[in-house]
Amino acid sequence: xxxxxxxxxxxxxxxxxxxxxxxxxxxxxxxxxxxxxxxxxxxxxxxxxxxxxxxxxxxxxxxxxxxxxxxxxxxxxxxxxxxxxxxxxxxxxxxxxxxxxxxxxxxxxxxxxxxxxxxxxxxxxxxxxxxxxxxxxxxxxxxxxxxxxxxxxxxxxxxxxxxxxxxxxxxxxxxxxxxxxxxxxxxxxxxxxxxxxxxxxxxxxxxxxxxxxxxxxxxxxxxxxxxxxxxxxxxxxxxxxxxxxxxxxxxxxxxxxxxxxxxxxxxxxxxxxxxxxxxxxxxxxxxxxxxxxxxxxxxxxxxxxxxxxxxxxxxxxxxxxxxxxxxxxxxxxxxxxxxxxxxxxxxxxxxxxxxxxxxxxxxxxxxxxxxxxxxxxxxx
Amino acid sequence: xxxxxxxxxxxxxxxxxxxxxxxxxxxxxxxxxxxxxxxxxxxxxxxxxxxxxxxxxxxxxxxxxxxxxxxxxxxxxxxxxxxxxxxxxxxxxxxxxxxxxxxxxxxxxxxxxxxxxxxxxxxxxxxxxxxxxxxxxxxxxxxxxxxxxxxxxxxxxxxxxxxxxxxxxxxxxxxxxxxxxxxxxxxxxxxxxxxxxxxxxxxxxxxxxxxxxxxxxxxxxxxxxxxxxxxxxxxxxxxxxxxxxxxxxxxxxxxxxxxxxxxxxxxxxxxxxxxxxxxxxxxxxxxxxxxxxxxxxxxxxxxxxxxxxxxxxxxxxxxx
Ligand SMILES: Nc1ncnc2c1ncn2[C@@H]1O[C@H](COP(=O)(O)OP(=O)(O)O)[C@@H](O)[C@H]1O
Ligand SMILES: [Mg+2]
Numbered sequence: 163x164x165x166x167x168x169x170x171x172x173x174x175x176x177x178x179x180x181x182x183x184x185x186x187x188x189x190x191x192x193x194x195x196x197x198x199x200x201x202x203x204x205x206x207x208x209x210x211x212x213x214x215x216x217x218x219x220x221x222x223x224x225x226x227x228x229x230x231x232x233x234x235x236x237x238x239x240x241x242x243x244x245x246x247x248x249x250x251x252x253x254x255x256x257x258x259x260x261x262x263x264x265x266x267x268x269x270x271x272x273x274x275x276x277x278x279x280x281x282x283x284x285x286x287x288x289x290x291x292x293x294x295x296x297x298x299x300x301x302x303x304x305x306x307x308x309x310x311x312x313x314x315x316x317x318x319x320x321x322x323x324x325x326x327x328x329x330x331x332x333x334x335x336x337x338x339x340x341x342x343x344x345x346x347x348x349x350x351x352x353x354x355x356x357x358x359x360x361x362x363x364x365x366x367x368x369x370x371x372x373x374x375x376x377x378x379x380x381x382x383x384x385x386x387x388x389x390x391x392x393x394x395x396x397x398x399x400x401x402x403x404x405x406x407x408x409x410x411x412x413x414x415x416x417x418x419x420x421x422x423x424x425x426x427x428x429x430x431x432x433x434x435x436x437x438x439x440x441x442x443x444x445x446x447x448x449x450x451x452x453x454x455x456x457x458x459x460x461x462x463x464x465x466x467x468x469x470x471x472x473x474x475x476x477x478x479x480x481x482x483x484x485x486x487x488x489x490x491x492x493x494x495x496x497x498x499x500x501x502x503x504x505x506x507x508x509x510x511x512x513x514x515x516x517x518x519x520x521x522x523x524x525x526x527x528x529x530x531x532x533x534x535x536x537x538x539x540x541x542x
Numbered sequence: 543x544x545x546x547x548x549x550x551x552x553x554x555x556x557x558x559x560x561x562x563x564x565x566x567x568x569x570x571x572x573x574x575x576x577x578x579x580x581x582x583x584x585x586x587x588x589x590x591x592x593x594x595x596x597x598x599x600x601x602x603x604x605x606x607x608x609x610x611x612x613x614x615x616x617x618x619x620x621x622x623x624x625x626x627x628x629x630x631x632x633x634x635x636x637x638x639x640x641x642x643x644x645x646x647x648x649x650x651x652x653x654x655x656x657x658x659x660x661x662x663x664x665x666x667x668x669x670x671x672x673x674x675x676x677x678x679x680x681x682x683x684x685x686x687x688x689x690x691x692x693x694x695x696x697x698x699x700x701x702x703x704x705x706x707x708x709x710x711x712x713x714x715x716x717x718x719x720x721x722x723x724x725x726x727x728x729x730x731x732x733x734x735x736x737x738x739x740x741x742x743x744x745x746x747x748x749x750x751x752x753x754x755x756x757x758x759x760x761x762x763x764x765x766x767x768x769x770x771x772x773x774x775x776x777x778x779x780x781x782x783x784x785x786x787x788x789x790x791x792x793x794x795x796x797x798x799x800x801x802x803x804x805x806x807x808x809x810x811x812x813x814x815x816x817x818x819x820x821x822x823x824x825x826x827x828x829x830x831x832x833x834x835x836x837x838x839x840x841x842x843x844x845x846x847x848x849x850x851x852x853x854x855x856x857x858x859x860x861x862x
Contacts, residue, residue, distance in 0.1 A: 165651060169643045176634040176675075381630025385691065388594045389647035390620040540597065 170403045174410065184365050184411035188357045189418045212289045215258045215270040216247065229273030236296065258282075269293050288487055291478070354419035354426070355506065356479045359499045361411045362440055363479075366447030367454075367470050369407040371462035373400050374455030378541065387541070397536040400455075401529060404448030408441055427506045436505055439514045442521035443498050449528035456535055546605075547572040547699065547730045548593070553602035555588050555754075562588040563599070564754035570732060570747075575725050577745030578734040579852075585754035586734045587627055590703050593732075594624050606699060620648065623697030627704045627734075629688045631676045637687050638663060638672040641694050648695035662694035663687075665723075667716060682713035689717065693724065700724055703734045718744050738848050748848075752856045762848060767819070768855065770846050772801055775815040775824065778840040779831060782811070786834055793830045800827075819845070 174180060218229040237244055262270045262282050268289035270282035281297050283290045377383040386396045416426070416437070427433045451466065458465060476486060477495035490496045501513030548570035555563040563585045570576040578586050591597040593604060595615045604611040606618045631640050641659045650658055663669050666686035671679060679687065685705065693700055702721070706714045721731055721744055735741050741748055742762060750757040750765065758768045782790075787805055790813065794803040799818040806812035815827065824841065831838050846854075 165646050169639075169646075172639060173632060173635060176632075178634070380633070381626055381628045382632060384596060384626055385624065385630050385644055386647060388596055388619060388622065388624045389644070390616045390649070391647050392616075 166399055167402060167406070170399065170406050174403070174406055180368075180407070183368070184361060184407060185414040188361050188411065188415050191353075191357055191360075212268045212286075212292060214289070214293060215261060215267045217258055217270060218273045220273050225273070232271075232273065271297070286487075287491055351425050351506065354415070354424035355499055355502045357419070358412065358415055358440055359477075359495050359502070360474055360479050361415060362408065362444035362498075363447055363470055363474060363495055364467070365407055365411050366404060366444045367451045367466045368462060369404045370400070370448035370451030371455035371458065371466050373403045374452055375458060375462050378455075383541065393537050394533055397452075397533050400452050401445070401449065404445060404452070405441075408444035408448065412437065412440055412444070425506065428509055432505055432509060432511060435511055435514050435518070436502060439501070439518040439521065440498075442518050442525060443494075446521040446524040446528065449525050449532060453528060453532045453535065456532065456539060456541060546570065547607060548576075548732070549603075549605040550589070550593070551603045553589065553592065553604065554600045555585075555592055555597065556600050561754050563592070566602070566751065566754065566756050568749045568756060568759050570730060572730050573725065573728060574746040575721060575731045575733055575744050577741035577748035578732060578751065579736070579738065579741050579748055579848075580751035580757075581736050584736075584751045586736075586751060587703055588754075589751070590624075590701055590732070590734060594622050594701055595619050621698045623692040623695060623700045625689050625692035625700065625702040625705050627707065629684050631684065631687060631691065633677040634675060636673045636675055637668055637679065637690075640676060640687060641690050644691040645694040648697075650695055658694045658696065662690040665693070665720060666690045681708060682710050685709050685713060686717065689720070693729075697729065699730045699732070701732045701734075704736070705733075706735070706737070706740060714740070738852070742848055750852060750855065757852075757855045765848060766846055766851055768851065770851075770854070771819045772816050773819050773821070773843060773845050775817055775827070775841070775843045776806075777813045777815070777827065777831070777838060778809075779811055779813070780837045780839060782834075782836050786836065790830060790834055790836065793834075794827060797826050797830070 216232075218226055220226045220229055258267075258270045258272075259282055261267050262284045265284060268284050268286050270280075271293070272280040272282065274280055279297060281293055283293070374383075377386075383396075386399075387393070420426075427436055451462075454466065455462065473493060474495050476490060477493040477499065478490055479495045479499060491500070497513075498517050501517045504510040504512075505514045546569040550569065551567050553563050553566040554561070566585070566589060578589070580586050588597065592599045593606070593611070595611060595618060604618075607621050609617040609621075611618045632643070635643075638659055641662050642655060645655055645658050645662070660669070660672075663672050666689055668679075668683060668686055668690065671683060671687075676684060676687065685708070689702070689705055692702070705721075706717055709717065718740055721733060725731055733741065733745060745762075747759070747761050748765060749759040758765050760768075787810060791803050791805060794800060794813065794815060799821040801816040801818070803813060803815045806814055824843075828838065828841075
């Protein structure tokens with residue numbers, strides 16, 4: 163076992179292509195995307211019309227004036243095409259948060275003064291992402307602080323419990339307010355997570371499929387199978403290979419993004435959960451693609467990469483502005499990434515625990531299926 | 543040790559409609575180099591793959607060192623060192639890491655492993671290249687490393703599938719000498735090739751296969767005896783009259799161990815004689831010439847070789 167681990171690690175370290183792919187490549191992506199896009203949150207995808215409420219609750223005159231100029235400023239910056247901006251007399255509006263909660267409006271933007279902007283989100287994921295992007299950009303340009311408040315009833319509970327720690331307070335009406343885990347968020351935070359998700363899928367797929375494909379092709383699997391080692395043990399070696407690969411890339415990307423100022427979860431425990439759930443997800447992907455590697459006869463780089471990139475693209479992993487209603491939320495990368503956001507931004511462990519458990523189940527099932535096929539099939 | 547180290551009986555292996563190995567039986571004595579000879583597609587690699595436990599077979603029985611492959615595959619595999627036909631190495635890893643890993647699959651570890659790796663590399667003459675990546679080694683060096691990876695764990699049975707394919711003459715000689723050394727150290731070797739001269743050079747016994755069938759098996763001598771028990775002797779003499787020539791033919795034909803004798807159609811001063819293969823000395827033939835006063839200019843004899851044997855047995859050239 164130990165010698166196999168050493169061998170697998172040596173092989174990974176000696177494979178310059180793989181090393182570039184799982185370390186330098188994502189780090190470069192983080193650097194390029196994180197730095198070049200941070201002041202430049204510009205949506206490229208048409209999202210249609212989003213009806214949001216816009217409220218100035220600031221009481222000091224300076225903040226109120228600044229907030230009233232938000233629409234003009236946002237328009238000028240090209241952040242969004244805002245029109246039909248109506249000012250309603252305060253008494254005319256029903257409780258604006260209730261109108262978000264019941265779906266009449268997608269969200270409520272509340273200018274609270276002293277540079278604080280609260281975004282009360284509804285349940286429309288596309289609208290939320292879009293508004294978050296606009297607010298991020300606005301915040302970056304004007305040095306304000308933004309807060310995202312979700313209307314998701316499921317999330318209320320854990321956030322309410324955070325209120326006891328003083329970092330959040332109940333805003334009522336199914337809408338809960340929280341600071342962003344105590345940090346003002348940057349695009350780096352976003353890209354750190356999506357980069358991890360990207361690596362876990364690409365690394366898992368390539369690590370799994372290519373590990374098997376390469377050893378079938380270069381004949382080293384034949385040597386292993388001709389040795390007295392059990393077939394199951396040899397198969398386990400491929401899982402070990404994926405594990406090492408996932409560990410290396412997760413650790414490198416996390417450390418590197420931390421150096422560049424990314425924030426993960428607020429507590430050590432949450433960060434461990436994040437890491438473990440990502441690792442489990444990466445292993446599940448790897449186990450699935452080991453099975454794929456048992457069957458494909460062409461280089462996985464050619465056939466595995468394209469679908470993975472499409473999947474990641476549709477999941478909004480490449481850019482946060484892609485979100486296809488009815489599709490994106492159900493794609494595994496999107497689900498994993500949203501779970502991670504809920505954990506790192508809101509301190510909600512639930513979705514990440516679901517990711518962890520589902521990943522482990524998939525990992526076990528895929529590993530067993532793979533083992534069965536590996537034992538029966540003429541693999542080399 | 544059992545009498546036969548390897549025993550293959552009525553082996554059949556089909557790939558769909560293709561019968562790759564067709565009722566093949568042979569056995570290998572302990573301590574010998576056993577040649578497995580046949581043209582491309584004869585079924586050599588398939589037989590080897592079954593023997594080393596890589597491929598399932600349709601019917602037949604295989605025993606190695608007294609173990610039945612069907613039931614004790616692990617025990618059989620532990621005896622064997624495989625040198626595959628293709629170079630099977632991790633190209634990114636240094637030479638010694640390759641040998642180390644493959645030897646470790648056979649349970650070697652620690653100091654014993656280190657020593658075995660160094661010994662195997664020295665054996666194939668790659669000690670100096672131990673730390674070089676495989677991708678940086680020449681083709682011949684890779685071939686030698688391919689062998690080192692199959693023998694480092696000191697297997698009792700070494701199975702080599704065309705280990706000299708695409709190798710320069712120098713490396714080939716190195717490899718062939720190495721195989722003989724392995725035998726001297728007590729290993730049994732199964733050596734597959736489609737190249738007759740090297741099999742003749744190093745093998746104690748040879749099996750000839752074609753289209754998955756065993757054509758013949760035995761020592762070189764025994765194989766030659768399969769196709770023919772005669773050899774041809776040609777005697778060129780000074781041109782003589784028709785009468786003398788006719789008398790010469792008549793007298794030579796009457797000699798013991800001579801099958802036929804006839805004058806060459808195109809060259810009447812050349813006598814072609816087919817004799818028993820064990821006719822060792824030609825003095826009786828020569829005395830006829832002397833008696834008739836016919837001066838001999840040249841005498842040659844042709845013993846059949848394995849190449850012609852193969853042609854005779856299979857009806858086709860070994861190398862296509
Ligand atoms: N995996 C396979 N699938 C189908 N046919 C095969 C396979 N391996 C070998 N064969 C066929 O079996 C026959 C014997 O091949 P092989 O054992 O490789 O011959 P050799 O090693 O003597 O050149 C050939 O006709 C070859 O096409
Ligand atoms: Mg072959």
